[in-house]
Amino acid sequence: MTILDPTRASHGHAPGIQAKRRKPYGQMATGTLIVAIAALFVWSQAANENLDWSSVGEFMFHPVIFKGIAVTLELSVFSMLISVVLAFGVALMCQSKNRLAAVVGRLYVWFFRGVPLLVQILIWFNLAVLFPKILGADTNQLISGFTAGLCALSLAESGYMAEIIRGGILSVSKGQTDAGLSIGLTRGQALRRIVLPQTIRVIIPPTGNQFIGLLKASSLVSAIGGSDLLTQTQLIYGQNFKIVPLLIVATAWYLILVSVASIGQYFLEQKFSPDGAATRRPFRELIRRNVLLRNHPDLPRKAVQP
Amino acid sequence: MVIDDVHKWLGKNHILRGVNMSVAPGEIVCVLGPSGSGKSTLLRCINGLEAVESGTVEVGGDRVGYKMHKGQLFEHTERESARMRRRIGMVFQHFNLFTHMTALENVSYGPRRVLGLSKAKAKEQGLDALGKVGLKDKAGSYPAQLSGGQQQRVAIARSLAMKPQVMLFDEPTSALDPELVGDVLQVMKRVAEEGMTMVVVTHEIGFAREVADRVIFMDEGRVIESGPAAQVLDNPSHERTANFLRHVR
Numbered sequence: 378m379t380i381l382d383p384t385r386a387s388h389g390h391a392p393g394i395q396a397k398r399r400k401p402y403g404q405m406a407t408g409t410l411i412v413a414i415a416a417l418f419v420w421s422q423a424a425n426e427n428l429d430w431s432s433v434g435e436f437m438f439h440p441v442i443f444k445g446i447a448v449t450l451e452l453s454v455f456s457m458l459i460s461v462v463l464a465f466g467v468a469l470m471c472q473s474k475n476r477l478a479a480v481v482g483r484l485y486v487w488f489f490r491g492v493p494l495l496v497q498i499l500i501w502f503n504l505a506v507l508f509p510k511i512l513g514a515d516t517n518q519l520i521s522g523f524t525a526g527l528c529a530l531s532l533a534e535s536g537y538m539a540e541i542i543r544g545g546i547l548s549v550s551k552g553q554t555d556a557g558l559s560i561g562l563t564r565g566q567a568l569r570r571i572v573l574p575q576t577i578r579v580i581i582p583p584t585g586n587q588f589i590g591l592l593k594a595s596s597l598v599s600a601i602g603g604s605d606l607l608t609q610t611q612l613i614y615g616q617n618f619k620i621v622p623l624l625i626v627a628t629a630w631y632l633i634l635v636s637v638a639s640i641g642q643y644f645l646e647q648k649f650s651p652d653g654a655a656t657r658r659p660f661r662e663l664i665r666r667n668v669l670l671r672n673h674p675d676l677p678r679k680a681v682q683p
Numbered sequence: 684m685v686i687d688d689v690h691k692w693l694g695k696n697h698i699l700r701g702v703n704m705s706v707a708p709g710e711i712v713c714v715l716g717p718s719g720s721g722k723s724t725l726l727r728c729i730n731g732l733e734a735v736e737s738g739t740v741e742v743g744g745d746r747v748g749y750k751m752h753k754g755q756l757f758e759h760t761e762r763e764s765a766r767m768r769r770r771i772g773m774v775f776q777h778f779n780l781f782t783h784m785t786a787l788e789n790v791s792y793g794p795r796r797v798l799g800l801s802k803a804k805a806k807e808q809g810l811d812a813l814g815k816v817g818l819k820d821k822a823g824s825y826p827a828q829l830s831g832g833q834q835q836r837v838a839i840a841r842s843l844a845m846k847p848q849v850m851l852f853d854e855p856t857s858a859l860d861p862e863l864v865g866d867v868l869q870v871m872k873r874v875a876e877e878g879m880t881m882v883v884v885t886h887e888i889g890f891a892r893e894v895a896d897r898v899i900f901m902d903e904g905r906v907i908e909s910g911p912a913a914q915v916l917d918n919p920s921h922e923r924t925a926n927f928l929r930h931v932r
């Protein structure tokens with residue numbers, strides 16, 4: 378005979394239900410299967426001589442790899458920033474009363490979301506074929522692997538961000554604009570000072586996701602030798618043929634970068650949660666709660682009005 | 684305030700079909716009528732949130748949405764309509780408080796950014812307005828932390844802080860829980876007693892009877908009946924008014 382809930386019983390509040398517990402055979406079977414497969418996988422790796430762990434250690438902190446990480450970060454951060462600026466413009470165009478602006482905005486989103494990123498990267502890299510000279514400068518001098526990658530990533534990303542921002546603007550109720558107008562703001566002022574600040578809260582979480590996607594997508598730049606993390610990895614294994622250990626190094630670093638970005642995203646989301654104003658907590662408290670995992674009494678929450 | 688033969692279409696719907704009314708300074712007018720009769724649209728046309736297709740709306744002697752210049756009528760620029768709207772306060776059915784600002788920020792935003800008062804002066808004016816609606820202690824609260832009734836009172840304070848010539852109320856108590864309606868009506872009564880010119884679209888017959896100088900009954904985009912509260916409410920001369928009042932009671 379087993380007592381199903383020993384904590385309750387030991388507190389003495391209730392006698393507990395005296396019943397025989399059923400054996401979870403299904404769960405036992407799944408568990409065994411998972412452990413078996415995992416063991417098989419680990420054994421296949423550990424026994425594999427092609428997987429040269431000492432080389433992984435050797436190149437994990439190699440300066441060439443570090444240079445690649447720096448370029449990957451630069452590419453991701455700069456193209457994110459550029460794309461957000463572009464996307465705000467495009468999102469406003471899409472919402473514009475000016476039909477031409479709206480159509481151009483839609484076309485922009487259609488094109489840059491529609492063309493595969495790798496194709497966009499190759500087009501930018503081969504721009505010299507189309508325009509041998511830009512503003513009097515030699516295009517091939519101007520467009521390096523990095524700049525081609527930056528342009529392609531920024532523009533492709535701005536297509537997605539424009540849609541996210543447009544969704545954010547639409548999510549702010551029309552009444553907010555009406556109220557802004559009624560106290561004597563112009564339409565432009567109501568948009569800038571009332572609607573857009575409320576949009577930020579809505580678009581922060583998806584923007585975090587986009588950034589993580591961008592971080593990974595930046596590896597496509599290796600196709601044109603953009604000197605990012607993957608390019609540098611390929612550079613090394615092109616010389617010493619230790620392909621798998623170096624791909625493991627790249628994998629590890631991408632996972633680390635994405636993890637750090639995810640943590641950052643988590644904090645941003647907490648800080649800008651949709652009912653953020655009502656539940657805004659000081660940053661110190663966030664750390665206490667989420668990093669140190671200490672509990673504290675919940676602040677009273679009120680439902681947000683429709 | 685003079686409204687003369689105003690027509691308004693929304694798409695194919697003829698919402699306002701020739702509305703005529705006038706409101707004297709300091710007068711309190713309650714507008715009653717079934718839903719879809721154009722009451723809310725009328726308010727939105729008065730402060731220029733919606734443009735009218737024909738007829739004129741005048742507030743304080745100035746035409747809303749247009750100006751005369753050398754014998755030619757010009758549409759207002761964005762700036763000119765904004766300047767016009769700041770003289771006309773509006774309180775909405777769903778409060779529409781700025782959710783990213785505290786109560787005090789909501790109330791002092793207009794005086795600071797639109798009227799261009801100093802930060803300290805705007806804050807003082809904001810606190811003053813919050814005091815009038817009895818919510819000085821909620822100055823630091825965000826709208827989501829306030830009850831519906833409190834939110835609506837802050838919204839009234841936001842309009843008051845602009846020191847408007849006219850205040851428009853668009854069903855200010857319709858979205859509230861019944862027990863919160865009284866507080867808001869109390870505040871509106873106080874505003875009325877201070878001599879504000881008010882146009883109130885409402886279903887609160889009791890409020891209309893007690894506070895309104897005049898009651899207007901609208902149906903199908905027209906003013907059907909207009910007169911002193913007691914006369915329209917207790918002795919309606921029109922069948923449709925009588926019918927509506929029977930249903931509301």
